[in-house]
Amino acid sequence: MRDNGRMRKTPPELPTILIFATGGTIGMHDVGNGLEPDPAFLEILEERADRVASRYGYRARVNQLQPAIDSANADEETAPKIARALKARVGAMRASGVVVTHGTDTLAYTASRLAFELSGLGVPVVVTGSQFAHGARPTDAFDNLQLAIRAVTQASPTAPVAIAFGGKILPAVRATKSDAEALSAFRAERDLGVGPRGLPGSPEDAALVRADHARVVSVRFTPGVAAVDLLALASTGAAAMVLECYGAGNAPMTKPGMRDALRTISEQMPVVAITQCALGSVDTDRYAVGRQMAAAGVIAGADLTVEAAIAKLGYLLDRGFSAEEIAHLTPMNLIGECSEPSRRATSTRAAGREDASA
Template sequence: MSSPSVLVFATGGTIGMRETDAGLAPDPDFPEILEAIVSRICAPLGIASRVNHLLPAIDSANADSETAPKIARAVRARVRTHRPRGVVITHGTDTLAYTASRLAFELGDLGVPVIVTGSQLPHGAAGTDAIDNLTLAIRAAVRAAPGAPVSIAFGGGLFPAVRATKHDSVSLSAFRAELPLGAGPSGIPAAANPDDAPHAPARVLSFRLVPAVTAADLRAAAGGSPDGLVLECYGSGNGPTARPGMLGALHELCATIPVVAITQCTSGGVDLARYAVGRELQAAGVIDGSDLTIEAATSKLGFLLDRGHTGGELRALMEANLVGELRSAS
């Protein structure tokens, strides 16, 4: 019987950089270095390994709406060919939580555990966290159940991708998850347009409410013609609906693109039926985002739009628990 194997798919980020006179920059020797690091981790575990790289590698600050779907397609192709026991994806930390959350939807039916990791310090830096994070990710990937949810391995912890966020720009424990996975996920729905020709990926933006916001600001948030908008509300889903023109602007937006409400709070969630102002948002057409994180909300909405879901079906799916990204309705 052959030994279990792990696929390590490197996409870029600090983990593959080195110090230069101009600051941190990609290390041209990293492909060979990563091969050696992965081999040293896997050998005592009796695990075979294969290392692939996304070309060109990306600085995660430059990630866009196509980045995560591109990674997902590449991983699916390699899993079909090599049939690994688990997959580890290395990624820059700036947008790691966004990519990992999108991959939780894209690869939710992969049948192979997927762990996303990276590092705060380059692989060759003194005190680097790269080796520890890679070791944790590889161990988790080959030991998790085949249907385990996509997770982030970082700073000694494992976090569900759809609940995680980067909360610290310096600490080696940069990620956390305030809430556990929602119980009883229904799974990834069939695509509404599986036979359609390829199209540009949906662009989903977010807009954070602050006391000075006006209706003109809200309209301006959609000035670049995004495909969806996540509205970061106060508390349990409140906003300045008494502000002149605000409700009218919301009605206009919701008639054009899906708008999803989430809370600015780190825990809890939205309940648009709780307050009168929340009900006004709901009446305008805003979708209740429950306790979705900003990363999960933008990722989920983009994923569903890319798969052709619209209208009432889109609303129902956004409010449903697909892969543990939100609390199930009681």
């Protein structure tokens, strides 16, 4: 193209950030009957996201999960469906990064599963949302959106999936929702596990084996939980079970039928023990009851969060790994989701030496 005899240069196209809206409080408004989806939100989101992205030399394009969901209604299909949509759109758009907006109720569960599903995607992925609807006054929606977009523009292509919320960037596989009201709704008590081994096989070649997605359920031990409760839950068609245990992985093994129930369930599906505590890890060798659990076939889940445990089991089951392979892989650090026992022991000994020399 010429202008007065001079060649006019076409400005280079800016790299794209895909903003993928899945639903949740961030996209709602209140017109007098409580919060409900705002039909104008996608247009508002695109305008605000593009304005922020342009500051960093990017443009934003908004897509939406169809149908959008209230995150409290998320199920075992939700995160894999989002992952499939993102893989397709990133390729089609040649996107340089992805921001997912999601409801806070199950945000940590979805983000953990996306960390497995999208490992090797080649672009950074950040998940965000808000405690207050975008039209509320005040709202945290656009502060979190800006934080997420900035994080994507600064992250490396191989960065693990992260959560941007309340002024913090958290590793998805270590995060959990800890506050139903505060703007800093999520926390990550543990850092990413050191020296991840990577997912078994090539993520690009790991085809979905199951016709449907594995349903993983969890049980939190409390003084009232009995063996019949576990057996009843196991009979619902679940593919794996996570036991949220006391302390270092303890369960009420002297309750009538508990040992037999765990053995029976472990023969049907992978059963993984994690700790209810915010910090620390499962050590089934420490107490006699832990050894009894291990003898019944329960797998020690290291220091996995419940969200990461469910995500990891679902991912491995969906790809057809056997119960024996899952028992081997569960305590292994694949993408930073846990610390391996030998490495935790080394860190503990080192900390002890430092304390002794102080």
